[in-house]
Amino acid sequence: DAGITQSPRHKVTETGTPVTLRCHQTENHRYMYWYRQDPGHGLRLIHYSYGVKDTDKGEVSDGYSVSRSKTEDFLLTLESATSSQTSVYFCAISGTAGGNEQFFGPGTRLTVL
Amino acid sequence: RKEVEQDPGPFNVPEGATVAFNCTYSNSASQSFFWYRQDCRKEPKLLMSVYSSGNEDGRFTAQLNRASQYISLLIRDSKLSDSATYLCVVGGNMLTFGGGTRLMVKP
Numbered sequence: 001d002a003g004i005t006q007s008p009r010h011k012v013t014e015t016g017t018p019v020t021l022r023c024h025q026t027e028n029h030r031y032m033y034w035y036r037q038d039p040g041h042g043l044r045l046i047h048y049s050y051g052v053k054d055t056d057k058g059e060v061s062d063g064y065s066v067s068r069s070k071t072e073d074f075l076l077t078l079e080s081a082t083s084s085q086t087s088v089y090f091c092a093i094s095g096t097a098g099g100n101e102q103f104f105g106p107g108t109r110l111t112v113l
Numbered sequence: 114r115k116e117v118e119q120d121p122g123p124f125n126v127p128e129g130a131t132v133a134f135n136c137t138y139s140n141s142a143s144q145s146f147f148w149y150r151q152d153c154r155k156e157p158k159l160l161m162s163v164y165s166s167g168n169e170d171g172r173f174t175a176q177l178n179r180a181s182q183y184i185s186l187l188i189r190d191s192k193l194s195d196s197a198t199y200l201c202v203v204g205g206n207m208l209t210f211g212g213g214t215r216l217m218v219k220p
Contacts, residue, residue, distance in 0.1 A: 044210075
């Protein structure tokens with residue numbers, strides 16, 4: 001299995017609080033991605049990174065920001081969590097550009113009350 | 114219309130059965146195609162890539178029809194452990210995921 005970890009694995013928070021999710025990889029892959037998965041929508045791309053300090057928006061980026069200060073870490077921040085951001089968040093990595101196979105972390109289950 | 118469409122199922126089949134899933138995609142410029150498997154409350158895992166000539170990996174066969182823009186996955190001799198959700202994934206600049214097809218293999 002690809003060396004990808006996510007933390008925390010579960011989180012319950014209240015509306016309006018900031019939340020940061022962490023993705024850590026040991027594969028030295030250039031590309032990292034954040035997705036959310038919701039019933040009826042499948043996996044949707046939030047943000048992605050193509051190198052240290054290089055990030056771009058995905059399909060559902062509103063309300064989220066990201067940072068990548070090191071190759072191995074990609075952070076997803078919800079500046080002010082809303083109930084609509086209750087979801088399962090997956091980090092993924094790939095060694096080549098976005099249209100090629102990606103490998104996923106174990107996920108973070110976030111509940112916003 | 115969704116970019117990648119799959120029948121959500123569930124497909125309920127007995128052990129040993131052959132089952133096939135189809136998936137259609139809307140972007141004719143798509144360049145890469147995959148099937149991922151996702152177990153309940155787990156992350157998606159790459160099952161196999163799909164090549165234009167079709168490809169096989171053990172009991173699993175994947176086919177691509179570019180003209181009709183659909184991808185198929187055939188599972189022969191189903192096992193209980195094949196029970197999962199199968200995600201059709203299409204790549205262009207990024208990956209686009211179908212909603213998944215749920216398979217339940219019964220004893």
